[in-house]
Amino acid sequence: MRHEIIEIPVISEAIRRLGAPTSALTRVDGLLYTCGMPPLDLTTGEIVKGDIVMQTRACMEALSFTLRHAGSSFDNVFKSLVFISDNDFASGMNAVYREYFPGGFPARSCVTIKPWTHFDIEIECIATVG
Template sequence: MKRTIIEVPVISETLARIGAPVSVLVRSGDMLYTCGMPPIDHRTGEIVRGDIATQTRVALDALAFTLEFGGSSLAQVVKATVYIADNNLAGDMNTVYRTYFPEGFPARTCVAINTWPAFDIEIECIASIL
């Protein structure tokens, strides 16, 4: 199956600027695959600091923007993986996460990892195309 890399304005530029060797969005067949999305403001390209609720909201907004750019939406997410700095942050992350998937949750894995210097969460997903 053919793989198509989709450059997403602001998000792709931001990750390239910080030297991340990733494709932000890849289409294969009728599926979209995102990279791990840190809390990047999709309007400005800035990494947003703050509590885990704020970072989760910003990361999910960036994912929504990315998926919509590729012809999908959060409603079409079938699998999500959340990388979080500390499992003790999961409760506040889940409170925000629930509001982005009101019609049913995608399959999800949540993994605690060592922290990045600038943020505490990264979320990736697989979504079908509308």
């Protein structure tokens, strides 16, 4: 199986500053696999502070940017995985998440876990190219 690591400068640099040994995106046989995307400000590369709505929007914008960089979009996402730090955040996260999939939702898993100290949500997805 051949895979290609795709570096996306602002996102890759920000993720490395967090200490994560990962690439933002990998392409394997026509599929795109994103890393777990934290709530990054695409202008500064810093973690977005704020409530779950602000953090979810930042995650989704970073994912959108990442997918576009590889020639894809949310229209091509067929699976996502959301990690949130508190079940009480689900409704705020869902409100924002719905905005990015107006044509129908991909299969999704949502897990409550608290491994981070700087943010409350991380989202990853799998998409087809183009």
